[in-house]
Amino acid sequence: MKRAIVLVLDSFGIGGAPDAAEFGDLGADTLGSIAKACAQGRAAAISPRPRSGPLYLPHLASLGLFHAHVESTGQPAAGVVLPNTVLGSYGHAQEISSGKDTPSGHWELAGVPVLFEWGYFLDKEHSFPESLINDLVTQAKLPGILGNCHAPGTTILQALGDEHISSGKPICYSSVDSVFQIAAHEQHFGLARLYEVCEVARKLLMPYNIARVIARPFIGDSPENYARTGNRRDYSIAPPAPTVLQKLVTERQGQVVSIGKIADIYADFGITKKVKATGTEALFNATLAELKQAGDNTLIMTNFVDFDSSFGHRRDIAGYAAELEAFDRMLPELLSALQPNDLLILSADHGCDPSWPGTDHTRERVPVLALGAGLSAGSLGQRDSFADIGQSLAQYFGTSAMDYGISFL
Ligand SMILES: O=P(O)(O)O[C@H]1O[C@H](CO)[C@@H](O)[C@H]1O
Ligand SMILES: [Mn+2]
Numbered sequence: 001m002k003r004a005i006v007l008v009l010d011s012f013g014i015g016g017a018p019d020a021a022e023f024g025d026l027g028a029d030t031l032g033s034i035a036k037a038c039a040q041g042r043a044a045a046i047s048p049r050p051r052s053g054p055l056y057l058p059h060l061a062s063l064g065l066f067h068a069h070v071e072s073t074g075q076p077a078a079g080v081v082l083p084n085t086v087l088g089s090y091g092h093a094q095e096i097s098s099g100k101d102t103p104s105g106h107w108e109l110a111g112v113p114v115l116f117e118w119g120y121f122l123d124k125e126h127s128f129p130e131s132l133i134n135d136l137v138t139q140a141k142l143p144g145i146l147g148n149c150h151a152p153g154t155t156i157l158q159a160l161g162d163e164h165i166s167s168g169k170p171i172c173y174s175s176v177d178s179v180f181q182i183a184a185h186e187q188h189f190g191l192a193r194l195y196e197v198c199e200v201a202r203k204l205l206m207p208y209n210i211a212r213v214i215a216r217p218f219i220g221d222s223p224e225n226y227a228r229t230g231n232r233r234d235y236s237i238a239p240p241a242p243t244v245l246q247k248l249v250t251e252r253q254g255q256v257v258s259i260g261k262i263a264d265i266y267a268d269f270g271i272t273k274k275v276k277a278t279g280t281e282a283l284f285n286a287t288l289a290e291l292k293q294a295g296d297n298t299l300i301m302t303n304f305v306d307f308d309s310s311f312g313h314r315r316d317i318a319g320y321a322a323e324l325e326a327f328d329r330m331l332p333e334l335l336s337a338l339q340p341n342d343l344l345i346l347s348a349d350h351g352c353d354p355s356w357p358g359t360d361h362t363r364e365r366v367p368v369l370a371l372g373a374g375l376s377a378g379s380l381g382q383r384d385s386f387a388d389i390g391q392s393l394a395q396y397f398g399t400s401a402m403d404y405g406i407s408f409l
């Protein structure tokens with residue numbers, strides 16, 4: 001029986017990208033920076049997850065996480081003792097896609113790097129062309145829009161949430177990513193209405209080559225308590241070539257189970273079942289439940305978005321550390337549910353170093369932690385593309401080969 005589980009810890013980079021300087025990210029290292037802050041006593045948290053002291057990830061360590069990090073950066077993570085033996089194969093992968101965004105990272109993981117340039121809204125103010133705004137206002141029957149700038153998604157709610165509610169104008173914003181994000185209140189504006197507006201925007205943005213429109217619904221009644229909800233929805237374009245997910249479905253009649261926002265990121269291509277869940281525990285439990293009932297030729301792929309959206313972009317080092325430690329505590333249950341021929345892969349789609357200036361992603365290598373399917377314990381070394389994961393999955397499931405990547409199986 002062939003079953004693979006791919007866990008994408010969104011934004012969990014391990015430094016060391018050879019082209020980091022081109023992105024202004026030389027020295028960015030999500031894991032290393034978190035470990036350093038923890039070792040220096042700068043990452044204590046009280047709520048929602050109390051933590052203090054050195055970063056404690058014993059199960060990820062036994063899968064080779066810190067070994068991979070040392071090989072990626074040449075620096076041991078602060079305050080961490082490397083285990084003498086590891087259970088699985090570990091390596092670090094660099095990205096060949098042009099961007100450090102979520103679709104690029106995920107598509108490359110699935111064997112399809114993004115070698116073209118996305119469109120971007122580069123201006124930090126007045127970011128969107130007037131004709132685009134006019135078309136959106138007309139076609140989606142809006143009284144206008146707010147925002148029209150680069151912004152972190154939480155602070156823009158504090159600034160414009162009240163005006164949004166009183167005017168009925170959605171809040172449109174972007175970042176260094178190829179995104180058009182639309183925030184609107186779930187009750188006052190309406191969730192279904194927000195999704196409709198996003199669909200109109202998705203069509204209008206096709207000529208601009210924008211990777212994603214993102215619906216950012218929120219709740220609350222004042223700037224102090226406006227909060228985004230789990231009803232976020234990402235509208236991606238189709239991957240530029242068939243991913244390993246699609247090949248598994250079409251060539252092997254396999255099943256691909258999306259947990260969290262995976263289906264959104266692949267624009268539903270190659271997905272046979274979608275499971276939504278909000279929060280790291282719920283995503284993890286959904287993964288476990290799917291694993292327990294998965295049959296032959298099944299790929300379960302989960303995106304753990306909170307690392308990125310709740311902690312990385314928020315530059316919340318203690319929160320990121322606490323979330324990693326919580327994830328680590330969940331791992332044994334998954335490891336014990338694996339059957340001998342199952343293939344487990346843990347990786348990430350880009351970095352988002354919470355100690356880095358600004359609030360954007362950081363260009364980094366990602367961990368490749370793999371267990372099962374006859375892999376022996378030890379280093380997989382440097383992987384020249386995230387696509388090595390896609391190629392390995394192609395080999396494992398016996399699909400035709402991907403155009404990119406070298407299998408580590
Ligand atoms: O600040 P928020 O809304 O979380 O936005 C972040 O999320 C988007 C997708 O990763 C990026 O554009 C980034 O800026
Ligand atoms: Mn991401």
Ligand SMILES: [Mn+2]
Pocket residue numbers: 102308309313352361
């Ligand atoms: Mn992000």
